Amino acid sequence: MCGIVGIVGVLSAAAGRERVGRMNRAIVHRGPDDEGIWAGDGIAFGMRRLSIIDLSGGHQPIWTDDGVGIVFNGEIYNYRKLRDELTASGYCFRTHSDTEVILNLYHRDGLAAIARLEGMFAICLYDSRSNRIYLIRDRLGVKPLYYGSQGGNFFFGSEIKAILEGMGERPPVSREALFHYLTLRFVPSRQSIWEGIHKLPPGHILTLDLAGDTHRVESYWQVRFHSEAEDPARDYSAEFEELFLGAVEKRLLAADVPVGVLLSGGLDSSAVAAAAVELGHRDFHTFSIAFDEGGEFDETVYARQTARYVGANHHEIHIGRDEFMNYLPEFVRQTDEPLADLAGIPLYYVSRFAREHVKVVLSGEGADEVLAGYTLDRVARILAWMKRLDAVTPRLVRRIAGEVLGARRGGAMLRAWSHGDWRSCLAAQPYHATLHWTDAEKRKLMKTGSGEDSFGPTEDLIRHWYSEAVPGGHPMDALQQVYCREWLVEDLLMKADKMSMAASLELRVPFLDHALVEWSAKLPLAWKVGGDGGYQSKRILRQFALKRLPAEIVARPKRGFPVPAYRWLAGPLKDWAADFLGPRCRLSDYLDLAHLTPVLRAAHQGDVAAAHKVWLLIVAEQWLREWQ
Numbered sequence: 140m141c142g143i144v145g146i147v148g149v150l151s152a153a154a155g156r157e158r159v160g161r162m163n164r165a166i167v168h169r170g171p172d173d174e175g176i177w178a179g180d181g182i183a184f185g186m187r188r189l190s191i192i193d194l195s196g197g198h199q200p201i202w203t204d205d206g207v208g209i210v211f212n213g214e215i216y217n218y219r220k221l222r223d224e225l226t227a228s229g230y231c232f233r234t235h236s237d238t239e240v241i242l243n244l245y246h247r248d249g250l251a252a253i254a255r256l257e258g259m260f261a262i263c264l265y266d267s268r269s270n271r272i273y274l275i276r277d278r279l280g281v282k283p284l285y286y287g288s289q290g291g292n293f294f295f296g297s298e299i300k301a302i303l304e305g306m307g308e309r310p311p312v313s314r315e316a317l318f319h320y321l322t323l324r325f326v327p328s329r330q331s332i333w334e335g336i337h338k339l340p341p342g343h344i345l346t347l348d349l350a351g352d353t354h355r356v357e358s359y360w361q362v363r364f365h366s367e368a369e370d371p372a373r374d375y376s377a378e379f380e381e382l383f384l385g386a387v388e389k390r391l392l393a394a395d396v397p398v399g400v401l402l403s404g405g406l407d408s409s410a411v412a413a414a415a416v417e418l419g420h421r422d423f424h425t426f427s428i429a430f431d432e433g434g435e436f437d438e439t440v441y442a443r444q445t446a447r448y449v450g451a452n453h454h455e456i457h458i459g460r461d462e463f464m465n466y467l468p469e470f471v472r473q474t475d476e477p478l479a480d481l482a483g484i485p486l487y488y489v490s491r492f493a494r495e496h497v498k499v500v501l502s503g504e505g506a507d508e509v510l511a512g513y514t515l516d517r518v519a520r521i522l523a524w525m526k527r528l529d530a531v532t533p534r535l536v537r538r539i540a541g542e543v544l545g546a547r548r549g550g551a552m553l554r555a556w557s558h559g560d561w562r563s564c565l566a567a568q569p570y571h572a573t574l575h576w577t578d579a580e581k582r583k584l585m586k587t588g589s590g591e592d593s594f595g596p597t598e599d600l601i602r603h604w605y606s607e608a609v610p611g612g613h614p615m616d617a618l619q620q621v622y623c624r625e626w627l628v629e630d631l632l633m634k635a636d637k638m639s640m641a642a643s644l645e646l647r648v649p650f651l652d653h654a655l656v657e658w659s660a661k662l663p664l665a666w667k668v669g670g671d672g673g674y675q676s677k678r679i680l681r682q683f684a685l686k687r688l689p690a691e692i693v694a695r696p697k698r699g700f701p702v703p704a705y706r707w708l709a710g711p712l713k714d715w716a717a718d719f720l721g722p723r724c725r726l727s728d729y730l731d732l733a734h735l736t737p738v739l740r741a742a743h744q745g746d747v748a749a750a751h752k753v754w755l756l757i758v759a760e761q762w763l764r765e766w767q
């Protein structure tokens with residue numbers, strides 16, 4: 140596990156080495172064990188290393204004898220198998236690292252090598268033979284990779300802060316990114332919060348032609364959700380068991396250091412812990428965190444129950460409001476962009492705690508998006524009801540029903556259905572995991588700025604995501620496609636990477652094994668959300684867990700990690716929030732804060748939706764104070 144950086148442009152080798160050295164220092168937390176830099180005229184790149192495989196070797200960059208070099212962030216879980224294959228083909232290895240396996244595989248097969256890699260990765264390959272650089276991001280976006288240009292120079296890095304360190308001056312803040320953030324609580328791809336700095340999308344390759352000074356970005360893989368009809372001859376439970384246990388085992392074995400599990404006590408992380416122990420890993424460590432306030436903000440009782448059941452060595456810590464607020468400035472520095480997922484702060488503390496015992500942890504990210512968790516069983520039930528109504532309800536009656544019933548709380552899907560049909564209602568709404576400030580509210584809130592009229596509503600952006608789903612598929616397929624495209628990558632995985640790396644801890648996600656994801660994308664809906672016989676989220680995973688976990692854990696409804704910060708705005712943080720977002724705050728350069736007064740008042744009175752909106756502004760304001 141590492142962080143990678145680089146610069147290409149009109150600069151000497153000495154200047155490139157100096158700049159890359161600065162960029163490396165900005166991400167030393169990603170790799171405190173080692174540093175590597177290479178520089179030539181017009182190009183320089185480097186890395187910071189967290190040693191997981193081949194602890195004493197594996198120094199990067201690594202080169203072939205004919206001038207192909209690599210720096211790499213991530214882990215390749217099938218590297219031993221690939222190494223044996225390459226050795227049989229005549230390749231000699233100077234290290235025992237997965238990095239050299241990638242290099243030699245590319246040397247033999249070209250970019251077709253990427254299809255053979257199983258793992259998470261952000262790769263830079265410099266091929267002096269063709270005078271090209273390739274930047275490659277893993278299929279699901281577990282590892283981040285950014286790029287941008289300024290002053291005739293091209294920059295890339297595992298974190299934006301490294302690119303900013305290499306640039307001469309910071310680019311302007313993107314008003315469009317800020318606009319979308321206020322609804323989504325994250326900055327959607329491919330843009331970033333900075334003008335001219337972009338995210339390389341998951342499953343994409345950026346090719347930089349050094350001779351022509353041009354680059355192009357192309358897709359090499361994309362998940363396509365399209366649920367198949369159920370085949371009674373197949374044993375779906377057995378197929379899932381083989382794939383999931385295999386995914387966990389690969390992530391346990393590809394390490395020369397101890398591995399543990401971040402255990403929330405929910406179904407997903409509990410299933411990972413149970414699988415690890417079942418696979419024969421003894422003296423296994425699990426880690427949990429909770430808030431001092433207790434009650435609904437302390438779920439460690441469930442984590443302890445799982446740990447006892449599977450026989451793991453369990454560790455837990457508690458934090459309070461002071462620890463939470465004290466880390467907020469560093470939180471926005473580590474995330475690089477405004478990211479108002481407040482569960483990221485306790486994630487940092489439990490990652491730092493786990494790092495005292497292990498160097499690698501597994502977690503349950505991705506299960507809800509891939510296997511239809513959250514409340515998607517309820518969505519499926521509503522869609523089935525609408526489908527039946529479509530066949531028997533005249534359009535006029537549908538319109539009237541939509542206006543009457545759609546006026547109720549949560550009736551947006553009904554209103555969309557009343558003007559279309561059951562297949563189009565999710566996209567028409569549009570349905571998304573996070574919808575905070577509305578487009579109408581944001582138009583009032585945001586001050587007019589340069590180029591503001593050039594970007595459209597966030598709702599239109601979400602509708603565009605739906606339009607990329609498989610034509611003619613079930614609406615649930617489109618919904619999962621959207622969740623995996625942005626919410627999973629830019630919120631959950633970004634939070635997981637940045638907070639674990641801030642603690643120099645590697646985090647691995649078995650549910651996002653690409654073979655498991657490809658299989659799940661075609662899994663019949665009945666095995667995800669059930670059907671007329673009874674709706675149930677993540678049905679296939681619950682079947683797996685029933686034989687391995689306490690029934691109480693298997694039956695627990697999905698809950699996001701509980702953070703009391705929202706109710707603090709009606710209590711101990713009431714005056715602080717009003718002052719923090721006062722007339723002299725940095726956000727006043729972008730927002731007309733007069734429109735904030737009623738939202739603050741509602742948050743002070745305990746309105747949770749208003750509190751979410753206020754925390755979005757608090758995180759953005761803290762980010763501006765730290766980065767501008």
